[in-house]
Amino acid sequence: MTDKGTAITVRQRTTDRVLVAAGFPVLGAAAGYLLKLLAHRAVSWPWIPWRGPVELLDRAPEPAATVGSLLVGALVGGVIVLMAEHGYVTVTVESDRITTARGGSSRSAPRAAVSGVFADRKRLVVLGEQGEELIAEYRSEGADLPPVDRLAEGFRAHGYPWLPDGDPYREAYRRWVEDMPGLPAGGDALLKARAAALKKDDEKDAAELRGELARLGVVVDDRDGRQWWRDTRPPGRA
Incomplete structure (x- = not known):
């Protein structure tokens, strides 16, 4: 039985929080890399929005382009994790x-x-x-x-x-x-x-x-x- 004088703290399951904290940066990095690959293909299309940034990304030297896309994607995933932490009750x-x-x-x-x-x-x-x-x-x-x-x-x-x-x-x-x-x-x-x-x-x-x-x-x-x-x-x- 619970002691009536003991405070009980209820929060999100630790496993769920760990999955969010680990998963979104990984998913973000994967999305960043896919975006780099898409930019390489998209420059050949006759019409695309934001052609300038797409061409700039496609012309970026390797391995800096790949590393940069992974880092930016992971950072975006990290921001989502921080937003999730802010919302936990x-x-x-x-x-x-x-x-x-x-x-x-x-x-x-x-x-x-x-x-x-x-x-x-x-x-x-x-x-x-x-x-x-x-x-x-x-x-x-x-x-x-x-x-x-x-x-x-x-x-x-x-x-x-x-x-x-x-x-x-x-x-x-x-x-x-x-x-x-x-x-x-x-x-x-x-x-x-x-x-x-x-x-x-x-x-x-x-x-x-x-x-x-x-x-x-x-x-x-x-x-x-x-x-x-x-x-x-x-x-x-x-």
């Missing part, structure tokens, strides 16, 4: 607190405020007493979540109310359309701005706007490229 479960950390930032919620926790492949959510999201980590906003089975084990070990069936409020969401009634003041404008951010694949802006909506009492879910929302304000404030 680490969850620390304690008897009195839940903390998630990602990319140098963290979020925390006290045990007394938690009414339930659920996770699926696209999100990890810690719910409050009014159904608000005390903590929300979304894959669509750059979060790379630990395996759901390991999360469930960690939360259950400390007695948190784990919700195996997922979001208990899924039927409470309404699809957002511009100027619809029922939203708090400023909510429609924030959802418009977030729709624009999603269209531009601006994960950071979309996440910040989600936070602004949460402060108004609005929880957002993205489904099939559309925004769905629900109201978490107490009845007297709605």
Whole structure:
């Protein structure tokens, strides 16, 4: 049994992280080499975009051209690894607190405020007493979540109310359309701005706007490229 006073840290499996860290530089190097070979063939084509850079790459002396293409490809793969590391979510479960950390930032919620926790492949959510999201980590906003089975084990070990069936409020969401009634003041404008951010694949802006909506009492879910929302304000404030 787990000691209730012992913090449990849940993160991505080490094997998965090693595969990413080792695999992408190798794949990048292979892609760089293939690009060099393609440049040698492409110079004979009657029309190609960026002919100048392609000819420059084709004329580069050997072995410098091959070594350079391998190094550049590996560096690109290394950048992808760093981006992946930035997105990994680490969850620390304690008897009195839940903390998630990602990319140098963290979020925390006290045990007394938690009414339930659920996770699926696209999100990890810690719910409050009014159904608000005390903590929300979304894959669509750059979060790379630990395996759901390991999360469930960690939360259950400390007695948190784990919700195996997922979001208990899924039927409470309404699809957002511009100027619809029922939203708090400023909510429609924030959802418009977030729709624009999603269209531009601006994960950071979309996440910040989600936070602004949460402060108004609005929880957002993205489904099939559309925004769905629900109201978490107490009845007297709605």
